[in-house]
Amino acid sequence: MDIVLSGIRSTGKLHLGNYYGALRNFIRMQEENRCYFFIADIHSLTTHPDPKMLHENVKNVLVDYLAAGIDPEKSVIYVQSDLPETVELYLYLNMHAYLGELSKTSSFKEKARKQPENVNAGLLTYPTLMAADILIHRADKVPVGKDQEQHLEMTRRFARRFNHFYGVEYFKEPVAYNFGEELVKIPGLDGSGKMGKSEGNAIYLGESPKEIEKKVKRALTDSGPTEPNSVKPDYIENLFILLRVVSTPEVVQHYEMQWNTCAIRYGDLKKQLAEDIIKVTTPIRERIQEIEKDDAYLRKVTLEGAERARESARKTIEGVREIVGFKPF
Numbered sequence: 452m453d454i455v456l457s458g459i460r461s462t463g464k465l466h467l468g469n470y471y472g473a474l475r476n477f478i479r480m481q482e483e484n485r486c487y488f489f490i491a492d493i494h495s496l497t498t499h500p501d502p503k504m505l506h507e508n509v510k511n512v513l514v515d516y517l518a519a520g521i522d523p524e525k526s527v528i529y530v531q532s533d534l535p536e537t538v539e540l541y542l543y544l545n546m547h548a549y550l551g552e553l554s555k556t557s558s559f560k561e562k563a564r565k566q567p568e569n570v571n572a573g574l575l576t577y578p579t580l581m582a583a584d585i586l587i588h589r590a591d592k593v594p595v596g597k598d599q600e601q602h603l604e605m606t607r608r609f610a611r612r613f614n615h616f617y618g619v620e621y622f623k624e625p626v627a628y629n630f631g632e633e634l635v636k637i638p639g640l641d642g643s644g645k646m647g648k649s650e651g652n653a654i655y656l657g658e659s660p661k662e663i664e665k666k667v668k669r670a671l672t673d674s675g676p677t678e679p680n681s682v683k684p685d686y687i688e689n690l691f692i693l694l695r696v697v698s699t700p701e702v703v704q705h706y707e708m709q710w711n712t713c714a715i716r717y718g719d720l721k722k723q724l725a726e727d728i729i730k731v732t733t734p735i736r737e738r739i740q741e742i743e744k745d746d747a748y749l750r751k752v753t754l755e756g757a758e759r760a761r762e763s764a765r766k767t768i769e770g771v772r773e774i775v776g777f778k779p780f
């Protein structure tokens with residue numbers, strides 16, 4: 452049985468990008484693997500250090516996890532800050548992570564550009580904390596979206612380097628996983644490259660049908676192609692990418708044909724797209740509304756999850772301490 456691990460930062464509610472890039476695969480994988488799914492609240496401190504919002508944000512992700520179908524009977528669900536072993540491993544991994552490689556990471560460069568007033572060491576060492584999250588359970592597979600690919604490469608490199616430095620075969624090299632397919636990247640509705648929590652271009656899993664319709668309607672279009680079979684501009688291709696994930700192949704084919712024959716009806720396409728998104732999100736939204744009221748259940752899930760996660764983490768960290776050379780007197 453493979454060990455699967457993944458996490459999502461507690462920086463807001465989850466959107467279609469999180470769902471198709473990660474969450475949907477979490478649910479598909481929990482039947483046949485030993486799964487750990489956590490809420491990355493420590494990672495969120497690199498960009499969102501807000502004590503008033505932190506707990507609420509953790510709760511949002513937890514509720515979305517459960518509402519989307521992660522089953523605490525099958526998977527271990529926990530909060531990152533409940534596992535001090537991860538932070539300890541992060542410290543050891545940092546001794547073998549170099550400034551050059553960390554400062555060249557795409558996510559670091561992007562965040563440093565976005566928040567030039569707060570380029571903190573936590574941002575720089577984000578990939579080592581992420582490697583610690585993964586290696587602490589010695590995971591085999593990590594279901595993530597395309598934007599995490601580089602972080603997974605770094606995790607494999609840190610694992611290899613640790614093994615090599617200490618002359619051990621302790622850590623496995625985990626892979627970014629999407630059932631053998633290319634990792635997913637869901638675009639935003641604003642014609643931008645990626646749907647993101649902080650980009651203002653997202654459709655959230657808990658959003659009402661009215662809001663979803665409004666957002667889809669507002670998406671950028673144009674007066675349509677003038678030449679048959681022409682290449683779609685990015686903002687139109689993005690609508691088709693969304694259609695391909697939420698609609699049936701027949702629907703996609705229908706609109707592809709309209710596009711190729713210069714007969715595209717964007718109004719119809721948007722109506723269909725909104726309808727199909729609502730079909731996916733409605734059952735999740737309804738469960739969110741139930742689960743978010745049940746604080747006793749949320750407490751039980753996180754307490755039990757932390758206990759089970761710590762069992763596995765403790766074993767790993769004991770081994771690491773021995774390898775590093777710590778010994779009792």
Ligand code: TYM
Pocket residue numbers: 456457458459460461467468469470471472473491494580581584585593594595596597598599602635636637638645646647
């Ligand atoms: P985060 O919180 O940014 O995103 C969580 C997951 O959602 C995926 N995702 C997307 N996939 C496709 N299209 C999109 N537009 C889109 N937006 C987000 C992300 O790829 C990710 O899988 N560093 C991680 C959190 C993390 C983690 C880990 C993940 C911390 N430690 C250990 C796996 C293993 C992050 O920032 O994800």
